[in-house]
Amino acid sequence: MADNVTPRIRVPREAAAGEVIEIKTLISHQMESGQRRDGDGNIIPRSIINRFVCDFNGETVIDVTLEPAISTNPYFEFTATVPESGTFTFTWYDDDGSVYTDTKEITVS
Amino acid sequence: MTFNRRQALVMSMGAAAAAVLPLRLSAAIEDNIAAFTGGAEIGEGGITLTAPEIAENGNTVPVSVSAPGATAIMILAAGNPTPAVGIFHFGPLAGAQSASTRIRLAGTQDVIAIAQMPDGSFVQASQEVKVTIGGCGG
16 A cells, blocks of 8 residues: 555536536555666566546546556546536546545536 | 578578567557557547657656547557556546646657547557656666
8 A cells, every 4th residue: 555645636616517627636656667676676566556537427537547657646637528516536546456536526507 | 602501591590580670679569559459550630649849857747638539548658668658538528538647758759649539540649758867767
């Protein structure tokens, strides 16, 4: 389990029906690539987040497959269409089986 | 000049090795592309890849991809130890088929983006990024 994994997400609080909004997410994670060596020359085992999914009311917005070439603290910026008020669910899947989730509410006026 | 059997054998082996070597270098990339496209032809246009021309730090290079209408976009870094970077799958609620992230680049190399279109065709774009400090440790 990676230490201090904290997701940070920016979603507007309100939107018009059908509006396209911008979402920014960042999660603190060391994303150890499995290519680096420690002081004794041993390879540091790979430990990354391998999948990120964003849903809105159960429908997929984006589903990303991550490889070791994604930087430390994976950052994603993308857009979503908001048909009605609801909840965005953000899920990150770690190599070690951990799953990190966070949600954001949005109100359609 | 005539060849005996041994000379002919050595020469044919050398020719075979020379033919295989350039393929070897890009085999990992080819494998990644084939896994994504299933061997389909890749066209041009309809996809935009935005990356800096010069990245001072290869540990975090901002890249953006955009392909209106695409169902998925794959990013590859041709010069990394493992070329795969990631695949974005766009769901029904994606506002636009575009995304930005930050990637690691081991050195100066081409970054390639390939988009899968809803009709099953593929398009690609690539850009060279000059990297001052590589981002794969070691």
